[in-house]
Amino acid sequence: MKKQYAFLVDSERCIGCFTCAMACRNYYHQEEGVVWRQVYPLSEEIYPHRERAFLSLACNHCEDPACLNVCPVNAYTKREEDGVVVHHQEKCIGCGNCIRSCPYGAPKYNPVEKRAEKCSFCHERLDAGLKPACVQSCPTKALQLVDLAEMQQTNQVQYPAGYPKMEKLNPSTRFILPKTPKMVRR
Amino acid sequence: MQSMEFPLVLFTVLSQAAIGLTLMRAVRTTSGGEEAAGRTEWLLIAGLMVAGLLGSLFHLGHPLSAPMALTHLGTAWLSREVLFAGLFMGVAALAVVAGNVAGKPALAWLGTALGLGVILSAGMTYAPPALPALNNALPAAFFLTSAVLLGAGFGSWFADEGLRPLMVRIFTGAVVVGLVLYLVAPCVWLSGGEVMRMTGQAWLASGFYWAHLGVLAVALAVAWKTRDIPAWLPVLVLIGELVGRAGFFADTVHTAANMGGLY
Numbered sequence: 001m002k003k004q005y006a007f008l009v010d011s012e013r014c015i016g017c018f019t020c021a022m023a024c025r026n027y028y029h030q031e032e033g034v035v036w037r038q039v040y041p042l043s044e045e046i047y048p049h050r051e052r053a054f055l056s057l058a059c060n061h062c063e064d065p066a067c068l069n070v071c072p073v074n075a076y077t078k079r080e081e082d083g084v085v086v087h088h089q090e091k092c093i094g095c096g097n098c099i100r101s102c103p104y105g106a107p108k109y110n111p112v113e114k115r116a117e118k119c120s121f122c123h124e125r126l127d128a129g130l131k132p133a134c135v136q137s138c139p140t141k142a143l144q145l146v147d148l149a150e151m152q153q154t155n156q157v158q159y160p161a162g163y164p165k166m167e168k169l170n171p172s173t174r175f176i177l178p179k180t181p182k183m184v185r186r
Numbered sequence: 187m188q189s190m191e192f193p194l195v196l197f198t199v200l201s202q203a204a205i206g207l208t209l210m211r212a213v214r215t216t217s218g219g220e221e222a223a224g225r226t227e228w229l230l231i232a233g234l235m236v237a238g239l240l241g242s243l244f245h246l247g248h249p250l251s252a253p254m255a256l257t258h259l260g261t262a263w264l265s266r267e268v269l270f271a272g273l274f275m276g277v278a279a280l281a282v283v284a285g286n287v288a289g290k291p292a293l294a295w296l297g298t299a300l301g302l303g304v305i306l307s308a309g310m311t312y313a314p315p316a317l318p319a320l321n322n323a324l325p326a327a328f329f330l331t332s333a334v335l336l337g338a339g340f341g342s343w344f345a346d347e348g349l350r351p352l353m354v355r356i357f358t359g360a361v362v363v364g365l366v367l368y369l370v371a372p373c374v375w376l377s378g379g380e381v382m383r384m385t386g387q388a389w390l391a392s393g394f395y396w397a398h399l400g401v402l403a404v405a406l407a408v409a410w411k412t413r414d415i416p417a418w419l420p421v422l423v424l425i426g427e428l429v430g431r432a433g434f435f436a437d438t439v440h441t442a443a444n445m446g447g448l449y
Contacts, residue, residue: 040446094247101314105442114247
């Protein structure tokens with residue numbers, strides 16, 4: 001398997017603090033209302049406990065990205081060397097087709113630039129040997145950078161409840177599910 | 187609720203009216219007659235297409251870069267839609283400019299073939315995986331129905347007396363198909379996955395949806411009662427299709443709206 005960088009989201013460790021989302025915003029200074037990384041609380045139908053559980057999501061850097069396939073102006077490329085899906089904003093004409101097509105809502109519309117934009121996996125930081133801003137900032141190490149080609153297959157899942165199952169796209173993000181809390185009886 | 191995407195509403199409905207008119211022109215010229223009014227009809231076809239294409243530009247963040255949308259024909263259905271729409275526009279313009287070719291059935295059939303290319307590629311463009319309710323053949327079916335309905339409606343303006351009953355039959359058939367499609371689709375969605383069910387509920391609670399169905403019902407009643415298509419009826423149907431298309435864009439639920447919930 002070729003190198004494919006991915007986010008590993010450990011929902012057992014995630015405390016829903018939004019530090020990852022804030023780090024992303026601080027690093028890229030996005031416009032008002034534009035959010036590349038979002039923290040979604042799992043609904044009670046999925047995790048019915050007093051302790052809540054979360055999915056921290058940005059772009060999934062899919063193997064067969066919908067955004068790349070539908071873009072009429074070739075504004076998306078998938079890097080050969082690490083599988084990162086990059087949006088080239090200078091090419092974007094702001095048609096919104098990627099926003100409508102991505103099942104994970106990763107591309108967002110920038111109302112100032114009048115073009116789409118999305119998580120770039122901080123590829124400029126990766127190229128400099130650094131971790132993405134969101135991964136580096138996570139206080140509980142709930143968000144990690146992994147290479148799917150080298151990752152040991154243990155308890156990670158690709159499609160947890162609360163996350164659209166899109167097998168054709170083959171999103172790279174992997175999840176560790178939150179454990180059920182222990183009941184302590186006296 | 188998402189945006190009603192007014193520029194896309196204008197483009198899709200007006201282009202489908204133009205394509206439907208071309209199809210009906212091809213049907214009528216093949217059935218005999220119609221040579222005389224050809225140029226006027228092509229003028230309406232070209233006018234509708236120009237209005238639709240101009241309207242679509244308002245959807246783009248950078249309208250001046252619109253020609254760049256032709257650069258990803260390999261996988262992007264939107265690129266293919268732009269290509270087919272451009273070629274269709276070229277045929278319509280040719281028929282208007284060269285008046286002596288306006289009545290040729292071959293030109294109408296060529297326009298129809300390119301127009302069906304527009305409808306198919308538009309159907310694929312608006313059937314992305316992010317919209318489970320529409321990630322199928324329904325958008326193409328909706329668009330084709332609109333094209334035939336509007337084409338037969340406006341085509342009745344140009345049909346001579348002998349061919350008016352044919353236009354009425356096609357128009358009535360398209361209204362019935364439209365009513366069945368639009369009534370059945372949300373009901374089927376109610377038994378689908380969570381986002382599909384949410385879409386079904388949103389459509390059934392939408393004023394756009396019921397206004398569209400109301401117009402279709404009126405069109406059916408008028409066509410059935412009068413056995414004709416009064417001149418005002420295609421205009422009413424056009425308004426109904428515009429309203430229905432606004433609902434198509436505004437009321438269809440995106441998978442991202444339910445992130446963290448059950449799918």
